Amino acid sequence: MESKWLLLLTMATLMAVGNGQESVKPLVKIVKGKKLCDKGWECKGWSQYCCNQTISDYFQTYQFENLFAKRNTPVAHAAGFWDYHSFITAAAQYQPHGFGTTGGKLMSMKEVAAFLGHVGSKTSCGGGYGVATGGPLAWGLCYNKEMSPSKVYCDDYYKYTYPCTPGVSYHGRGALPIYWNYNYGETGKALKVDLLNHPEYLENNATLAFQAAIWRWMTPVKKNQPSAHDVFVGNWKPTKNDTMAKRLPGFGTTMNVLYGDQVCGQGDVDSMNNIISHYLYYLDLMGVGREEAGPHDVLTCEEQKPFTVSPSSAASS
Known part of the structure; x- marks a missing residue:
C-alpha cells in the first residue's frame, strides 16, 4: 500500500512539473530519526540534501536560458541539443551527494555558477563572434563535440x-x-x-553529457586529491604541502583539480581567465553578484603548483 501511495504521489509530482510548476513538494520519510526526502526528477534518491533547497528551487529555466542565450542560434554547432531539463535530470543523481545542495542557498548557487562556468567556457564558440551578437560570454553550450x-x-x-x-x-x-x-x-x-x-x-x-561532467566535478581525478566539489564548497582542508603550493579552497583550485598544468601555474593566461570570466558572468546573471566570488588569490590558480602534469602530455610524449 505504501509503495502504491508513493507511486501516485510521484506521478502527481511529475504532472505538476509538466504543467510548468517550478517547485516540487518532496516525498518525506524518517529513518533512524533523520528526515530524508526525494523530489523525483529534481533530486533523486532518499537524502537529507533533497529536503532542503534543491537546484530547481533557485535556478530555473529562464536563468538557464539567460546564461546560455546563444546556444540555439543557427550558427551554434549544437543547436537544439542542450536544455534545462537535461541539466536538472543529470544533477538529480548528484544533489543527494551535495552537488548544488551544500552549505545553504548562497553556496549552492555559487557552486552551480562555478560548475556551469567551466562548462560554458569549454563549450563556447564566443571567440568567433563579435560583441554585437551578445558578447563572447553568451555563447556557452555552443558545442557538444570537437x-x-x-x-x-x-x-x-x-x-x-x-x-x-x-x-x-x-x-x-x-x-x-x-x-x-x-x-x-x-x-x-x-x-x-x-x-x-x-x-x-x-x-x-x-543528460548523459551533463551527467559525465557532474561526475567529474564530484569525483577526485586521482587518489589523495580532492574533487572540484569538495575544493569549492569548503569540504577540503589543505595540507601544509597544499598551502606551500598556494592551493586554497575556492574556484581557483577547481581549475587545478580539473586541468592541472594545462591551466594552472602558468601565470595570468587566457585559458584561465576565460573560465574565470564565465564564472563571474554567470554569478551576475544568477543574481548572486561577482563580488561573492572572493579575493583574487581564491579566484585564480596562476601561482598554484599544479596537482597533476597532463596525462596526455606525459603518456603520449
Whole structure:
C-alpha cells in the first residue's frame, strides 16, 4: 500500500512539473530519526540534501536560458541539443551527494555558477563572434563535440585496461569535454555506460553529457586529491604541502583539480581567465553578484603548483 501511495504521489509530482510548476513538494520519510526526502526528477534518491533547497528551487529555466542565450542560434554547432531539463535530470543523481545542495542557498548557487562556468567556457564558440551578437560570454553550450579533431586520442599505454576500439575516435565530447580512451573508459565505467566502444553517446544524449561532467566535478581525478566539489564548497582542508603550493579552497583550485598544468601555474593566461570570466558572468546573471566570488588569490590558480602534469602530455610524449 505504501509503495502504491508513493507511486501516485510521484506521478502527481511529475504532472505538476509538466504543467510548468517550478517547485516540487518532496516525498518525506524518517529513518533512524533523520528526515530524508526525494523530489523525483529534481533530486533523486532518499537524502537529507533533497529536503532542503534543491537546484530547481533557485535556478530555473529562464536563468538557464539567460546564461546560455546563444546556444540555439543557427550558427551554434549544437543547436537544439542542450536544455534545462537535461541539466536538472543529470544533477538529480548528484544533489543527494551535495552537488548544488551544500552549505545553504548562497553556496549552492555559487557552486552551480562555478560548475556551469567551466562548462560554458569549454563549450563556447564566443571567440568567433563579435560583441554585437551578445558578447563572447553568451555563447556557452555552443558545442557538444570537437569539430575538427587532429587525432583519435588513442593511448596504447592503456591497451589492457581501456583498449581503443578500432575505427573509434576519442576526441573531445560532452559538457566538460572528455578526451582519450582511458577517460572515456573510466567515465563509462562509473556511469555504467559503454563509452569506450560508443563515445558518440555523449554527443547524442544531453543528460548523459551533463551527467559525465557532474561526475567529474564530484569525483577526485586521482587518489589523495580532492574533487572540484569538495575544493569549492569548503569540504577540503589543505595540507601544509597544499598551502606551500598556494592551493586554497575556492574556484581557483577547481581549475587545478580539473586541468592541472594545462591551466594552472602558468601565470595570468587566457585559458584561465576565460573560465574565470564565465564564472563571474554567470554569478551576475544568477543574481548572486561577482563580488561573492572572493579575493583574487581564491579566484585564480596562476601561482598554484599544479596537482597533476597532463596525462596526455606525459603518456603520449
